[in-house]
Amino acid sequence: MSGFRTTLINCQQCNRRIMVRASDAQRGSIVCSHVGCGAVNILQTASYYDENLVRGLPGFGQLTYASSPDITYPLQFGKNIIGTSETCTIRVERFLHEGRCFISRRHCTLTVTFDKWTGKLRYQIQDGTTDPSTHEIHTSLNGTLLNEMPLRKTEIIDVDDGGIITLGGADRFILRHFALNPDMLATYRVDLAFNPDRTQ
Ligand SMILES: [Zn+2]
Known part of the structure; x- marks a missing residue:
């Protein structure tokens, strides 16, 4: 002091x-x-912690497809809309199970923010997407699970490092947080x- x-x-x-x-x-x-x-x-x-820190980061974590760990999806800062549509931030493949795909075109929203008080990146998941003009939520057809627990409509839940997000009950993705370097973080600390x- x-x-x-x-x-x-x-x-x-x-x-x-x-x-x-x-x-x-x-x-x-x-x-x-x-x-x-x-x-x-x-x-x-x-x-x-000064929020300008996020500008210099090389990444913001990723999702790994559990059934095939070669398939990864890098996350961006802010909203990541995940689904099979080309309008998504993260366009996933139409993974087929006996000929059917259970992932919606715009399935869920994973938001990455920076918590200036803890100095940590925060990851929050919501089923479906929110219409930016009407604020209406369009849920996915087959639902989203976090660590095997179904998300209810309008629920926004924090996802820990290693958290498992299941889309449509069939496809699992593992979240990897981006690890902030503690020495770098310390240089952005404001007392x-x-x-x-x-x-x-
Ligand atoms: Zn007193």
């Missing part, structure tokens, strides 16, 4: 003023000094000065 200046905050229990020193801010908490109170006040000393407004 370089450059920290002593600050006054209001105790969250007795609402009287207490003085926060650099050592308290580093510890992340302060015990109220007022007689008869003694409440532990949690201090949030936050840092975040916020202790902000008394962010006490809990």
Whole structure:
């Protein structure tokens, strides 16, 4: 905590003023000094990561077709619309099972964002696609599963590294997150000065 200046905050229990020193801010908490109170006040000393970081990344992870690991689909930052249509961001093959394909033309949406507070890429899946003008959701015909659990309409769920996305109950894809280099990430870290407004 370089450059920290002593600050006054209001105790969250007795609402009287207490003085926060650099050592308290580093510890992340302060015990109220007022007689008869003694409440532990949690201090949030936050840092975040500059979102410009994503501009320099060589990739954003990929999906691997589980039945044939040679088949991979690189993801892009933002919305990835997955399906057999040429209008998709990720156009998958029409994988046939006894002559039938179970993947819809625009089957599901996998969104990649950057969480500036954790410094991690975030992957979220939703069945179907959202019409950008009407915000209406067009679901897939045969559904999407995440780790064998069916997604309900309008559900948007986080997908962990190694998560299995099943399209139409027949075709499995394994998500691989893009691993951010910790040294690179550290160079994008921005430390916020202790902000008394962010006490809990
Ligand atoms: Zn107090």
